[in-house]
Amino acid sequence: MITTKKSEIKILEQGHITTAEGFYAGGIHCGLRRKKLDFGWLYSETPAAAAAVYTQNSFQAAPLKVTQDSIGKNQTLQAVVVNSANANACTGYIGLENAYHTRKKTAEKLGIAEELVGVASTGLIGVQLPMEKINHAIEQIVEMENDPEKFEEAILTTDTVTKHVAVQLEIEGKTITIGGAAKGSGMIHPNMATMLAYVTTDAAVEPDALQQLLSQTTDKTYNMITVDGDSSTNDTVLAMANGKKGNTPLSEHHPEWEKFKNAFAAVSKILAKKIAKDGEGATKLIEVQVMNASSTENAGKVAKAVISSNLVKTAIYGADPNWGRVICAVGYSEVPVDPDKVDVYLGHIQVVADGLPSEFSEDEGTAYLEGSQIIVKIDLKQGSAEATAWGCDLTYDYVKINASYRT
Amino acid sequence: MITTKKSEIKILEQGHITTAEGFYAGGIHCGLRRKKLDFGWLYSETPAAAAAVYTQNSFQAAPLKVTQDSIGKNQTLQAVVVNSANANACTGYIGLENAYHTRKKTAEKLGIAEELVGVASTGLIGVQLPMEKINHAIEQIVEMENDPEKFEEAILTTDTVTKHVAVQLEIEGKTITIGGAAKGSGMIHPNMATMLAYVTTDAAVEPDALQQLLSQTTDKTYNMITVDGDSSTNDTVLAMANGKKGNTPLSEHHPEWEKFKNAFAAVSKILAKKIAKDGEGATKLIEVQVMNASSTENAGKVAKAVISSNLVKTAIYGADPNWGRVICAVGYSEVPVDPDKVDVYLGHIQVVADGLPSEFSEDEGTAYLEGSQIIVKIDLKQGSAEATAWGCDLTYDYVKINASYRT
Structure with a gap:
C-alpha cells in the first residue's frame, strides 16, 4: 500500500501532464479516427531524465522498441509523440521502419536529436500506420504552445474520460510538481495493459533513480489494475524529469527522497484508479x-x-x-x-x-x-x-x- | 491431443451413465430447487473400483472430504449421491457433519458399508444443507430402478442441457461399455471447476491404474476447458469400474490397455466439450x-x-x-x-x-x-x-x- 502523508503532498485533481514547469503538450486530429483527436505530443523545454516500463507481452509493438532505443542512449528524452487508433503491433519490418521514421521526422520538426524523441501507438493490432497522415500530423506540432487537454484526449481509445492529475510538494524548500496523464480502458491487466501513462516533473532526478522508482511504483499501481485480464502489446509508462527547479538531483541518497517517492507513487496510484474506474462498460x-x-x-x-x-x-x-x-x-x-x-x-x-x-x-x-x-x-x-x-x-x-x- | 481409433471405439451419443452393465441411477425433486430435480443417486450392483480427482481450490467443500475418506478405505465405491442447489462449501464443522450424515444415512438405506458411499454437492456456497430435505430424499432412493436421465438432470445447476455419452469397445473379445455424465456451466476453469463428472464402466480395472488413468485424462480434458476462469470449491471427477464383464483387471500390463485408455479419454473429452459448449450464456x-x-x-x-x-x-x-x-x-x-x-x-x-x-x-x-x-x-x-x-x-x-x- 502506498502511504502518502497528506500534509506533505498537495493533490491537484485538475492538474495536468504539463502542470510541472517547462513541459508543453498538445494534440490534433490527423484522420486515424473518424472525428476524435488521434495524435498528441509532449515536449520539454530542455532534455529530461527519462525512464520507462514496457509491456511484458511477447508481441511488443514497434514503437516500444524505438522508445527503448532512444532512452537507451542517454536516459534522456525531450519529446514524445503518440497516436491512437492504430497500435503498430504485429506489423513486422515495415512497422518498425514506420516507428523509426516517426521518430526521425519528429526530431527534425523540433530541431532536436533523434534519440531525444520517444514514440507510442495504441489501437488496433496488425494494421500498418498510414504514414502520410502521420507525416502530416508531425508537421503540425507546435512545441511551445500548451494545450494538455488535447494531448490527454488524443491518446484515448475506448476511454470515456481523460485521466490526469498533478501533485505538489516541497523539495529543498522549492515547490516541485509531478504531473501525469494516462489512457486505458480495455485490454487492461496486471503486468501492463493497453495503457499508456506519462509522468512529468520539474524536479531534477538521477536517471537510474527515476527508472528504479518508476519500476517499483508500476508494480504497486498500474500492475495492480485489471479490467479484463488481457495484457496488451503496447503498454508503456514513461517518466520525464527536466530538472527545471534546479534542486540537487534526487536519488535515494537525497534526504527528501522518501517524500518525492510518495508523491510520485500518489500520481501513479491516482491514474491507475482512474483507468480501472473507466474500464470498458464499467459502472463501478x-x-x-x-x-x-x-x-x-x-x-x-x-x-x-x-x-x-x-x-x-x-x-x-x-x-x-x-x-x-x-x-x-x-x-x-x-x-x-x-x-x-x-x-x-x-x-x-x-x-x-x-x-x-x-x-x-x-x-x-x-x-x-x-x-x-x-x-x-x-x-x-x-x-x-x-x-x-x-x-x-x-x-x-x-x-x-x-x-x-x-x- | 487424444487419438482415438474410430474403428476400435463405438461412440453412443445417446449413451448414459448407466449404459455400462450393473449400474443404476435415478433422481428426484426434494425441494432444494423450486421445481427442477435436485437429488440424484448412482448405484452399482456390486462394489466397484473407484478413483476420483478433486478441485485444487483451498476452500474444498465438505462432501469432497467425505468422498475422499470413502475411496481412501479400499479404493472402492458402490453408490454416490449428489445434490444440486447447495454446495455445502464454507459450512465449517456443521457442513462436514452433514456430509458424513448423508453418507451414513445413504449406506443404511442401501444396506451397504458407509465407506462404499460417495457424496457430492453443487450450488450456492456458504449455506448449510437443509438436512430434513436431504434425509427425506435419501428415503426415496430406489437403487435397482434405472432412470439415468433423472440423475443427469438432478446434478445440473445453471446448465441448460444434460451431458452424457457412452462408448463401447472390445476387451478380451467382450464388449465393454464406458458411460459418463457431467454437469458444469459457470465457474468453469482449468484445474477443475464447478463441474461434476461421473464415469462408469463394466470392465474390471485395477484401482491404481484407474486412478492414474483418471488423473492423466482429467489433465487433458476437464482441465482444458474454461467458461469464465473461476475454479470452484466442489469440482469432482469420479470413476467406477464394477468388473461386471469378468475380464482380467485392466492396467498398463494388459495388452489392450491402450485401447481402453483411448476409450476412457474419449468419454472425458466428449463430456468436457459438452460442458464448454453449455457455458453460461454461450452461443458457440x-x-x-x-x-x-x-x-x-x-x-x-x-x-x-x-x-x-x-x-x-x-x-x-x-x-x-x-x-x-x-x-x-x-x-x-x-x-x-x-x-x-x-x-x-x-x-x-x-x-x-x-x-x-x-x-x-x-x-x-x-x-x-x-x-x-x-x-x-x-x-x-x-x-x-x-x-x-x-x-x-x-x-x-x-x-x-x-x-x-x-x-
Missing part, C-alpha cells in the same frame, strides 16, 4: 484490499485473483453480496491460505468470519454494492503483508463494446 | 488448438491463455475476426514464443503468417465466426508438442445470468 470502481498475508507477493496474487474474477465482477454489477465468489477466487489464487481463518468484508460489512458466513443483512449488502466505489477487504490472518488491486464490474456494455470494436 | 463452442510448441506444458499454457481471454471470447461472440486479440493472448501467456514465427488460423482461414497479418477476406472470416463451433489454430513452430483447450464465447447472457444468480 472495485478496490480489493488483502491484508495480513504471508508475503507481499502472495497478497498481490490473492488481490489479483479476486479483482480478475468474472463472477465477482458480475456479482458486484448486479449488487449481489454473493461472497462465495470472493472466497472461491481466494481459494484458486494458488496462494496457500488457511480456509478456517479468512475474513471477508464488503465495505464495512463483514460477510465471512473465519471462513464461515457472518450474519449480515442482505439488504444492507445490496445497498452497499449499489454504490459506485466498492471495497472488498480480505484478511488472511497469516502474516503482516498487504496489497491492493483495482478493477471494475463486468457489464452488458463490456460485451457490447468488445463484440463490435471494429465494426 | 470454441476450440483452441496449439501445435508445434516446445513442450506440452507450454502448449497448454498458450491454449488456456487464448481460450480464457475475455477479448477473444467477445470478438468471437461478435463474429469479428479480430486476430490481434488472439496474438495478444499468446503474447501474455508467459510462454516464450518467437513473434516472427507464429501462424494463426480461424478454421481453415489463415489470418496470421509468421507474426504478420495474412491477406484474407473479412467477410469470409465473419461468416466462419458466425458458426456455432469455432476452431482457433495456433502454430508456434518451436517444437512438436501440442494441446487443445475448449471454451465458449462471452455474451450478454453470461452477464445477465451472473449478475442475478441468487435473486
Whole structure:
C-alpha cells in the first residue's frame, strides 16, 4: 500500500501532464479516427531524465522498441509523440521502419536529436500506420504552445474520460510538481495493459533513480489494475524529469527522497484508479484490499485473483453480496491460505468470519454494492503483508463494446 | 491431443451413465430447487473400483472430504449421491457433519458399508444443507430402478442441457461399455471447476491404474476447458469400474490397455466439450488448438491463455475476426514464443503468417465466426508438442445470468 502523508503532498485533481514547469503538450486530429483527436505530443523545454516500463507481452509493438532505443542512449528524452487508433503491433519490418521514421521526422520538426524523441501507438493490432497522415500530423506540432487537454484526449481509445492529475510538494524548500496523464480502458491487466501513462516533473532526478522508482511504483499501481485480464502489446509508462527547479538531483541518497517517492507513487496510484474506474462498460470502481498475508507477493496474487474474477465482477454489477465468489477466487489464487481463518468484508460489512458466513443483512449488502466505489477487504490472518488491486464490474456494455470494436 | 481409433471405439451419443452393465441411477425433486430435480443417486450392483480427482481450490467443500475418506478405505465405491442447489462449501464443522450424515444415512438405506458411499454437492456456497430435505430424499432412493436421465438432470445447476455419452469397445473379445455424465456451466476453469463428472464402466480395472488413468485424462480434458476462469470449491471427477464383464483387471500390463485408455479419454473429452459448449450464456463452442510448441506444458499454457481471454471470447461472440486479440493472448501467456514465427488460423482461414497479418477476406472470416463451433489454430513452430483447450464465447447472457444468480 502506498502511504502518502497528506500534509506533505498537495493533490491537484485538475492538474495536468504539463502542470510541472517547462513541459508543453498538445494534440490534433490527423484522420486515424473518424472525428476524435488521434495524435498528441509532449515536449520539454530542455532534455529530461527519462525512464520507462514496457509491456511484458511477447508481441511488443514497434514503437516500444524505438522508445527503448532512444532512452537507451542517454536516459534522456525531450519529446514524445503518440497516436491512437492504430497500435503498430504485429506489423513486422515495415512497422518498425514506420516507428523509426516517426521518430526521425519528429526530431527534425523540433530541431532536436533523434534519440531525444520517444514514440507510442495504441489501437488496433496488425494494421500498418498510414504514414502520410502521420507525416502530416508531425508537421503540425507546435512545441511551445500548451494545450494538455488535447494531448490527454488524443491518446484515448475506448476511454470515456481523460485521466490526469498533478501533485505538489516541497523539495529543498522549492515547490516541485509531478504531473501525469494516462489512457486505458480495455485490454487492461496486471503486468501492463493497453495503457499508456506519462509522468512529468520539474524536479531534477538521477536517471537510474527515476527508472528504479518508476519500476517499483508500476508494480504497486498500474500492475495492480485489471479490467479484463488481457495484457496488451503496447503498454508503456514513461517518466520525464527536466530538472527545471534546479534542486540537487534526487536519488535515494537525497534526504527528501522518501517524500518525492510518495508523491510520485500518489500520481501513479491516482491514474491507475482512474483507468480501472473507466474500464470498458464499467459502472463501478472495485478496490480489493488483502491484508495480513504471508508475503507481499502472495497478497498481490490473492488481490489479483479476486479483482480478475468474472463472477465477482458480475456479482458486484448486479449488487449481489454473493461472497462465495470472493472466497472461491481466494481459494484458486494458488496462494496457500488457511480456509478456517479468512475474513471477508464488503465495505464495512463483514460477510465471512473465519471462513464461515457472518450474519449480515442482505439488504444492507445490496445497498452497499449499489454504490459506485466498492471495497472488498480480505484478511488472511497469516502474516503482516498487504496489497491492493483495482478493477471494475463486468457489464452488458463490456460485451457490447468488445463484440463490435471494429465494426 | 487424444487419438482415438474410430474403428476400435463405438461412440453412443445417446449413451448414459448407466449404459455400462450393473449400474443404476435415478433422481428426484426434494425441494432444494423450486421445481427442477435436485437429488440424484448412482448405484452399482456390486462394489466397484473407484478413483476420483478433486478441485485444487483451498476452500474444498465438505462432501469432497467425505468422498475422499470413502475411496481412501479400499479404493472402492458402490453408490454416490449428489445434490444440486447447495454446495455445502464454507459450512465449517456443521457442513462436514452433514456430509458424513448423508453418507451414513445413504449406506443404511442401501444396506451397504458407509465407506462404499460417495457424496457430492453443487450450488450456492456458504449455506448449510437443509438436512430434513436431504434425509427425506435419501428415503426415496430406489437403487435397482434405472432412470439415468433423472440423475443427469438432478446434478445440473445453471446448465441448460444434460451431458452424457457412452462408448463401447472390445476387451478380451467382450464388449465393454464406458458411460459418463457431467454437469458444469459457470465457474468453469482449468484445474477443475464447478463441474461434476461421473464415469462408469463394466470392465474390471485395477484401482491404481484407474486412478492414474483418471488423473492423466482429467489433465487433458476437464482441465482444458474454461467458461469464465473461476475454479470452484466442489469440482469432482469420479470413476467406477464394477468388473461386471469378468475380464482380467485392466492396467498398463494388459495388452489392450491402450485401447481402453483411448476409450476412457474419449468419454472425458466428449463430456468436457459438452460442458464448454453449455457455458453460461454461450452461443458457440470454441476450440483452441496449439501445435508445434516446445513442450506440452507450454502448449497448454498458450491454449488456456487464448481460450480464457475475455477479448477473444467477445470478438468471437461478435463474429469479428479480430486476430490481434488472439496474438495478444499468446503474447501474455508467459510462454516464450518467437513473434516472427507464429501462424494463426480461424478454421481453415489463415489470418496470421509468421507474426504478420495474412491477406484474407473479412467477410469470409465473419461468416466462419458466425458458426456455432469455432476452431482457433495456433502454430508456434518451436517444437512438436501440442494441446487443445475448449471454451465458449462471452455474451450478454453470461452477464445477465451472473449478475442475478441468487435473486
